[in-house]
Amino acid sequence: MKIWICFLLLVSSVALAQSGEPFKKGNTVYIESLSKNENSQETHKAFVDQLQEWGYWKVTFDKSSADFIIKLNLEASKGITATSWGGTSMACSARFYDKSDALRWETDTYKASPNGTNGFNAKRAAVRKLVNAIEKKYR
Template identity: 45%
Template sequence: MKLILSSLCFLLIAGFLFAQGNEVQEQKENMFIEVNSKNEQVLKTADELSERLKEWNYWHLVSAPEQSDLQMRVHIEASKGITATSWGGTSYALSAKIIDQKGEVLWESTTYKASPNGMNGFNAGKAVVKKLMRDLKKKYPQK
């Protein structure tokens, strides 16, 4: 009886370990980032967003919408001048939507705003990207 129980336990443990070792990696979804602007400063901020998304490695970024499972539609506004929080430079407002292939909005951000100041290293574009990434990581925990 002991031999049967010990053999059964061994087989259960071996099966469990085998299942853990051969776990299939989940395929990442392809993401296309859409930015509808030709403004040089906006495009630099969009490039910053792409770099942060690549570092995070949650989605696989693709270069064409036809290759994507999801699209991130990014709206970035850049404005120059004196604001209540800065004395010049370029201020940014950024918002994003994640949309599936059917056109359904899966997630929509708030509008993140930043003006150049000492707290963000006088790089407001990078500051709005950091705010968006913080909320994305809360919404989509690492797989």
């Protein structure tokens, strides 16, 4: 009976260890964004730049060579909000998929409006919040 329990614990620990495998440090990631408008493309580029600066994963531009895929959900909205004087506000989130296209993890949505504290650059501010959350998860 004890041997059977030890075997089950060993198998489950191996399965858990393999479940985090695609996201380990040094693996390659492909970043995908479905939106093609100018604000989303600039935010996508800012996200890639932030990930490269962090250096935890290697960003590849060839989807077939990636260990995993991050799909960005980017939404831009214009107008005056309670925290900004106008301009384009950004909301972004990320979904992490393994090579078999199975969803493995999803972030919260991070929003930013252009204001003086972020240099009136909501794209960079929203991406900074998103990458900080990812860093906390994978440090």
